[in-house]
Amino acid sequence: MLSLGVAAQGSGCVFMYGLPFLLPALQAEYGLSLAQAGVIVGAPSAGMLVTLIAWGWVADRYGERIAMAGGLALATAFLGLAAWTTSPVALAALLGLAGAAGASANAASGRVVLGWFPRERRGVAMGWRQTAQPLGVAVAGALTPPAVHVGGVRGALLVMAVICLLTTVCVALMVVDPPRPGGAAGERSASPYGDPALWRVHGASMLLVVPQFATAAFALTYLVAERHWTTGAAGAVVAVAQFAGAGGRLLCGRWSDRAGSRVGPMRRLALVNGAAALCLAAAVQAGGSFAPALLIAALVIAMSGNGLAFTAVSELAGQAWAGRAMGAQNTAQNLVAAATPPALGALITHAGYGTAFALAGVLALAASATTPAPGDVRRPAVRRPA
Template identity: 50%
Template sequence: MATTTDSASTERTPPSGGAGAGRRWAMLAVSTLAQTASAVALHGPAFLIPVLHGREGLSLATAGLVSAAPMAGVLLSLVAWGLVVDRRGERLVLGCGLAATAIAALLAASARGPVGWGLWLFVAGAAAASANAASGRVVVGWFPAHRRGLAMGIRQMAQPLGVAVAAVTMAVLAEQHGVRVALLVPAVAAALACVAVVTVVRDPPRPARTVEATRSPYRSDRTLARIHGVSMLLVVPQFLVWTYSLAWLVTDRAWSAASAGTLVAVTQVCGAVGRIAVGHLSDRVGSRMRPLRWVAAAVVATMVLLGVAAHEEWAVAVLLLVVASTVTVADNGLAFTAVAERAGPFWSGRALGVQNTGQFLAAAAVPPVAGALVAWTGYAVTFASASAFALAALPLVPVRAESAPRRRSP
């Protein structure tokens, strides 16, 4: 980036290694597909909450716990997958992880009851974490610094797109045919992505190993830790909106599951476009952290307004839900890119694993805790309370530290 003193940040030529521009964009497309399949497996179960609660007889908190099982699996595997990425490469991790995700999701579809669903969704989440650890490294490794913000913004749109796919498929299938049929969606998505990865993806080139290059970036630099902390705080409003927007529309606004799922899908497309725009903006302004601070401020304002509108039952509350779904996801690509650039090519896999572990640690707590809070105070107060997390993140964004020398970019 232009704000750093590292020469790697201002390189104007693509990385070497025998891949032309067309091949790099193809790998970006497949990496995005892999991350989309992972997002379906991780976040799709949230759209089963109305059926788990209304038809299967689970309490709202228990249904939220089942939906959080994939994220709990992620927590135990992200750093391990990142270590394998650093040692063995991205293609192997993506191929094996997506295959295991497809198998675990298929077993979840054949399970009976919340224990079986939770167990196999936990395994599916642990396997799907491979895409979080490796697909971003493919993008950062193959694209030069002045295009990484845009490229990573495209890759990061996979998460809201995965949520959109789950919203228009799993929610409707669960309502019409039951939970077991709905759980076939992540199995099919992961299997298709696995085939694409094996066909297209190649490991990006890495420089020679040196003592300096392989030294831990966490020893003398708190910048990475601050980015991790900011991301953990900002993920709370993001996952609150993702997890309970459909349930709010169905229960409080009396929408059908199909209509609510369609709106959620639209909001996720808006979020995907927003990630691309913010990533491109970071390339233009030569900074990842300044746009990240702008996004955090927007989240504070939006969640407060959404809470007020939901409490007053204003029609504009639905529009504010769309805005909230857009701005709460905009930070991920900025933080993800900054972590990979700061950590360097021999630590970025583990650093990205730590980054996502922190996010999913916070995210895994959101469904059950927010479910209990909704039952106690209602959706309006729950939405507004999420603004406190974004407000706490504002002073932690390391804008000044961004201009300090960092490790060589991947």
């Protein structure tokens, strides 16, 4: 079940986050400017934001298999249609619809982990689930260039559609919805959003997006423009850091399993995150030779805690609300992720990299204070209707 969940989310990540590999081909084939091609590349992410909570409701109401298989089937269809369109406007619209459909895996795959893994193993399982994004981007990076070479943009989109189709078939045939204990007939689960702890985890997660994207989005540019690395060397180092961050998610999941808490490790890691970003800012401002090493360390640390927040959200929400809560978590994080690069880009232009990294560190420290303490977390209630 874990492998199928990772595959489902990863197949969505192949086209949602792999489209930037198509930028040169989109410009050449459709005669687009970089900004216009960027709109097409960003269309799946925009579509995903609209439907994440809705797909969470579908998973909560009808089950994980139906949500994942149905959404990925629709994404397959939209990608297939996008491959044959000749209009840039239609291409952007169809890719947006594919993103809206593929968002089903983001909420439902987390519910599979929540339902099939006991609490003492759930942290590592959710850590594996959170490796789907870097794995999906790696697959896209490996398959997209040769597909473009053979068949252009159409060939690359068809490869992405085939990946979604194969995953759809596997999910439809093999995923088994986990049992949902604790709900007798005539009972319904109370909304978990009456508990401030869940809001605090959402808020802390939004704050932690900034240091993650401050390092991930600008690491290559900093190394090339400020430290005079070659693009190839900087890209290779950043790619390795991405995989190290994925490994960090597994280690943090194991840490939370052993601690019996998600929010405790999340608070401590946010403190380390903030300290690393502030040390990086000081080194960048001073022009120290060890700034690149601190940058990579800060990037790995910033990526490592992502699974802790998702596990905490799913457990705080409970089985009946987990899909919607994880959809809300994804939506909030993606909104901040979309705003962070342009905002920090403007800040870097006017005040330099050191100021941007310092701001990221301060926000990480604020996230540590925002995250609820283990004693503030309580299990979601179940109430009978009147």
